[in-house]
Amino acid sequence: MTYGRVVAVEASPEVLDAARDHIDDEWSDPRVRVELSRVDIPADTASLRDTLGRPADLVWASAAVHHVGDQQAAVTALAGLLGPGGRLALAEGGLPEQHLPWDVGLGEPGLEGRLHAAQDRWFAQMRAALPGSRRMPYGWTEALRRAGLSPVTTCSTLRERPPPLNDVDRGMVLVNLAHRVGWLRPTGLVATADLEAWDRLLDPADEHWLGRRADLFRLSVRSVHFGVLSAVPPDPTRTSDVEPACGWTAVSSDQAGSSPPAGSALSFCCISSRLPAGSVRRSSQGAESSRPGRSASPAAPPIPSC
């Protein structure tokens, strides 16, 4: 019996194909049906609404909205897919992953910081070149608020792999740095002296090769901003909403392993190839389950704490 439904949407056919392969290989829970759809947000919002067929309980968009020229229009379109009590989660911002000590002994100290700064300048150029590009001179929670959601909040998770890294993490650091240096090289945003330092640091034949260092690390922060579509009309006499506690737990402990009530099939629209942390968990029976969090009372959806 199917209780839930995930509609995963993407603008790029290649990414959709990769997601389809991934789902075919990895998804085995018969209780949750996963559908894929090619959708360009916000242009195709009406057809996405038709595809959903009912308001969504959760819309999750990871690192996608910042590729849309008018980000506020995209957030407002996504919020418009929610039913009362539904939640929109935007995984955006956070802090870029860091790997290196400030002084690696080659070139000017602060090499990695300057790589992040170059990426930031590339990001500004990328955004300026998007069709219909508009600045959004405020934060993601404000965008959620302007889309009519309340309360809104942000939950950030620090992810750390301290040194010494195992072989897998060290390999990922090297691949990640090589990818970013290779991608930023033709932009002209990284100084020549820094590129020369990176080339040596990433060359296994060089005495300064990063792969030999025991002090590499992985440190990043992932932020998810989310807002709730209230089931009750806003009270104009209230001066502010109570901010919900930070956190995201898709299945509460009393729900684990149990079935949702009859008629409560969940609709989950995923503008992403990554599901929110905690949306898939192992039940007490050992089966994978995926259910967005659902409040006991549709009038006052609680957001669980971290």
Ligand SMILES: C[S@@+](CC[C@H](N)C(=O)[O-])C[C@H]1O[C@@H](n2cnc3c(N)ncnc32)[C@H](O)[C@@H]1O
């Ligand atoms: C940086 S990737 C993020 C991939 C993945 N969601 C993640 O979190 O790792 C941005 C993705 O958003 C998709 N995208 C960009 N603009 C879009 C739009 N207007 N509507 C739907 N998807 C879009 C891109 O095709 C790309 O796959």
